[in-house]
Structures are given as C-alpha cells and as structure tokens.
Amino acid sequence: MSTSWSRVFVPSLTLAAALQSGFMLCPTVAAPPDQPPTAGPAADGPAESAGVGRNRRLTLTAERRAAAGLEIAACERRTLPQLVHTTGTIEVDADREAHVGARLPGVVLDLAPKGHIGERVAPGDELAYIHSLEFGKIQTEYLRALAMLKLRQKTYDRENELFTRKVSSGRECLEAETELAQAQIDLQSAQNQLENLGAGRADLEALAAGKVELGRMTLRAPIAGSITSKHLVKGEHADTSSNLLTIADFDNLWLFADVYERDLARVEKGQSAQVYVAAYVDKPFSGRITHVAGMLSVETRTNKVRIELENASGRLKPGMFATVDIAVGERPKTLAIPEAAVQMQELRPVVFVEVQPNVFQQRGVSLGVRFGGYVEVLEGLAEKERVATVGSFLLKSELEKAAAGE
Numbered sequence: 001m002s003t004s005w006s007r008v009f010v011p012s013l014t015l016a017a018a019l020q021s022g023f024m025l026c027p028t029v030a031a032p033p034d035q036p037p038t039a040g041p042a043a044d045g046p047a048e049s050a051g052v053g054r055n056r057r058l059t060l061t062a063e064r065r066a067a068a069g070l071e072i073a074a075c076e077r078r079t080l081p082q083l084v085h086t087t088g089t090i091e092v093d094a095d096r097e098a099h100v101g102a103r104l105p106g107v108v109l110d111l112a113p114k115g116h117i118g119e120r121v122a123p124g125d126e127l128a129y130i131h132s133l134e135f136g137k138i139q140t141e142y143l144r145a146l147a148m149l150k151l152r153q154k155t156y157d158r159e160n161e162l163f164t165r166k167v168s169s170g171r172e173c174l175e176a177e178t179e180l181a182q183a184q185i186d187l188q189s190a191q192n193q194l195e196n197l198g199a200g201r202a203d204l205e206a207l208a209a210g211k212v213e214l215g216r217m218t219l220r221a222p223i224a225g226s227i228t229s230k231h232l233v234k235g236e237h238a239d240t241s242s243n244l245l246t247i248a249d250f251d252n253l254w255l256f257a258d259v260y261e262r263d264l265a266r267v268e269k270g271q272s273a274q275v276y277v278a279a280y281v282d283k284p285f286s287g288r289i290t291h292v293a294g295m296l297s298v299e300t301r302t303n304k305v306r307i308e309l310e311n312a313s314g315r316l317k318p319g320m321f322a323t324v325d326i327a328v329g330e331r332p333k334t335l336a337i338p339e340a341a342v343q344m345q346e347l348r349p350v351v352f353v354e355v356q357p358n359v360f361q362q363r364g365v366s367l368g369v370r371f372g373g374y375v376e377v378l379e380g381l382a383e384k385e386r387v388a389t390v391g392s393f394l395l396k397s398e399l400e401k402a403a404a405g406e
Contacts, residue, residue: 057355057361058360058362058395058399059358060358062358069391070395072387072389073341073386073389075336075377075381075382076384077383078334079333080336080369080376081328081330082327082330083325083326083328083369084263085325086257086259086324087258087323088255088257088305088324089255089319089321090253090255090309090316090318090319090320091254091255091256092250093248093254093308094254096225097225098221098248099243100246101243102130102238102242103196103197104130104135104197104217105240106130106134106135106237107132108130108233108234109128109129109130109131109216111127111234112125112126112127115128117227119227120225121221122221122224123224124200126219127220127221128232130216130218130238131217132215135197139212139214140214142187142204144190145190148183149183153183155180156176159175159176159177198219199218200220222247225250227245228247229245230244230245231243231245250311250317253308253316254307254308254309256304258300258302259302259304263328264296264303266328267292269289272327273287273288273289273324274325274327274372275322278320278321280315282339284370285311287307287310288307289305289306289307291306292304293305293306307324325371327371331369336376336377337375337377337381338373338374338375338389339373339374340389340392342375345364345396349365349366350363350365351365351381352387352395353386353387360388362395362396362399365377365380365381366380
C-alpha cells in the first residue's frame with residue numbers, strides 16, 4: 001500500500017502557534033482512491049467509524065504533556081451492571097426539612113438578617129422577633145422564681161448558721177431547707193418553659209441581668225439549611241398554627257423514580273443508581289435506593305422508588321426532571337474505558353489513543369452501557385490500548401484549532 005499525505009495546509013502563524021504550544025500535527029496513512037479504508041496495524045488501531053472524520057494525530061512534547069496534566073488509562077475488561085432505565089423527579093428530603101412557627105401567639109416585631117428567603121442558616125440562628133404577652137408572663141415568672149431562690153438561700157444560710165451555734169432549733173433550719181428546695185424547683189420549672197419556647201443559656205443570662213425586653217420572643221432555626229418560604233410580615237398577628245418559615249437542607253435530596261411493573265422483580269432497596277439531569281448531561285450523579293413503595297399506581301402501572309442523592313455541590317435542585325439507571329445485576333465482562341476519555345466530535349464519540357509515546361490518534365468508537373464512571377466499548381478499541389482520560393478535551397481542542405486553519 002502506498003502512503004500519501006492528507007491535505008493539511010496550516011498558515012505560517014497557525015503552524016508557529018502549534019509549535020510554540022508543544023503540539024504538532026502528524027500525517028495519516030490513507031488508502032489508495034480505488035480501495036476502501038481498512039484497519040491498520042495494532043499500533044494504529046481499527047479504522048475510524050464512518051462520519052467521524054480522519055484519524056488525525058497529535059504529538060505533544062514531554063513538557064506540554066506534563067503541563068496539561070494528561071492522564072492515561074488502558075482499555076480493559078470490566079464487569080458492568082445490567083440496568084433498568086426509568087425517569088423521576090428530584091424532591092426535598094422530607095427528613096431534612098423544618099417548618100418554623102410561633103410557639104405562643106403574638107405580633108411580628110421584625111425579621112432577623114437571616115430571616116429572608118434564600119438565606120443559609122445554622123441551628124440556633126435568629127430568624128424573627130415576636131412580641132407575646134404570654135411569653136412576657138413566663139419571663140416574669142422566671143424572674144420571680146430567681147429572686148425567691150436568692151431569698152430562700154439567704155434564709156437557709158442564716159438558719160443553718162444559727163443551728164450550728166445552737167441558737168435556733170433544728171425545726172427552723174429544716175423548714176428553711178425545705179423552702180429553699182421548693183424555690184429551686186420553681187426556678188427550674190420556669191427555666192424549662194423558656195427553654196421549650198426557644199430561649200437559650202445566653203437569653204436566660206440576659207433576662208436575669210435585665211437586658212431583655214419582656215415579651216420579646218425570638219424564633220430560631222432548628223436545623224441547618226436554606227430558607228425556602230416565608231409567611232410573615234412586620235406587624236401581623238402570628239398564631240401557633242401558622243407555618244411562618246420553611247427551612248430545607250439541600251445537601252441530601254430524594255429522587256422519586258417510576259419503575260414499571262415488568263421491572264419490579266429486579267429492583268430492591270440498597271441497589272445503586274446513576275442519575276442524569278439536563279443541566280449536567282455529561283455528569284452522572286450517584287445514589288442508592290432507600291425505599292420501594294408498597295403500592296402500584298393503577299393509572300400508570302408503575303411503582304415509586306425513592307433514591308437518596310448526596311448534593312454537597314448544590315448542583316441538583318428540587319423539581320428537576322431526571323433519567324435514572326438502576327443497577328440490578330451483573331453482565332459478562334466487556335471492554336470498558338473511563339467516561340472521562342470520551343469526547344464528542346460531530347455528534348459522534350471519539351477517544352484519543354496513545355499510539356506511540358506522546359503521539360495521540362483521534363479514534364471513533366461505538367459505546368454501550370455507562371455506569372460507575374466507566375463506559376462499554378463496542379467497537380473502535382482493542383484490549384490494552386491506552387487512551388487519554390483527564391486532559392482529553394485539550395487534545396480535542398488543539399485538533400479543532402488546527403483544522404480551522406486548514
């Protein structure tokens with residue numbers, strides 16, 4: 001077979017830029033015009049799939065490769081799962097949502113700086129202030145109990161000293177001790193009421209020091225999360241049945257997927273799943289089934305399955321529609337590569353095969369099952385061939401820039 005150079009015309013400026021960046025385009029081997037392309041030697045790999053374009057090559061200097069942080073992985077046989085494909089909707093984790101209301105009726109005085117929709121709050125953060133006559137009465141009872149305790153303590157100390165000096169009888173000392181114990185109980189009761197209404201240690205100390213306005217009740221965040229709804233304005237009446245604020249923690253979310261009746265026998269609690277949303281098409285999110293509903297929908301003939309998703313990045317949002325792959329069993333071992341190795345060229349998947357040290361060939365591939373960060377290779381690669389993973393997008397970009405100068 002004769003060799004010919006593919007028509008590659010790079011203007012002087014483009015060529016200079018390519019050399020300066022550490023990249024160099026290499027010639028490709030082409031079949032004679034009267035013969036169809038055939039697979040080359042093992043080093044070159046199979047011919048590219050139809051419609052993908054030529055098997056271009058790119059050469060990197062060692063310095064440029066190191067600067068690009070390029071990583072390589074071998075095409076090898078792996079066990080990928082059998083999948084059940086379905087769809088679902090992402091929702092708030094009901095165990096990580098809290099409704100905040102007034103524990104006593106009152107009038108809204110003001111909102112705290114963190115009491116607005118969208119604010120991120122931590123447990124104990126102040127959300128709103130309400131004036132409540134009932135709360136003021138409980139505060140007054142606490143102050144009365146605190147003053148009575150101080151008085152009873154002084155009385156007991158005096159009677160105990162007199163009894164020690166044998167000036168008074170033991171009966172008077174015992175009565176003083178009983179009254180002191182009762183005062184301690186009364187104070188503890190008043191303190192418990194305030195704590196049940198949201199008062200903390202700092203609030204009690206400020207109340208005892210006379211630094212708190214009587215009747216002013218503070219609403220605090222019971223959990224960490226973001227405020228998703230607010231139903232209170234300054235000056236309006238708030239009763240104990242009203243949901244004034246809602247807080248949701250989005251670090252973990254639920255996805256409710258619809259599994260068809262024919263697939264139910266293969267789906268169970270504990271199985272892993274991969275979730276895809278339109279906002280991040282190439283980024284699957286991992287989850288696990290935590291509940292399978294006990295009833296089938298008569299209208300849709302589907303069963304609800306709850307999948308728990310970790311969402312520390314905050315990219316997933318309640319209300320998103322998602323496609324779901326549930327791993328329900330193992331398939332025979334098949335050739336697979338990391339998903340990071342796959343790039344799209346003219347709507348077709350391609351990879352970059354290291355055919356020689358620092359020489360990469362763009363290769364069209366046919367793909368199958370994707371799961372757990374790996375994708376099945378049906379055509380285009382042989383076992384043990386090495387492909388670029390991290391940094392493969394850089395190789396694609398350089399080839400596209402070079403092609404633009406042809």
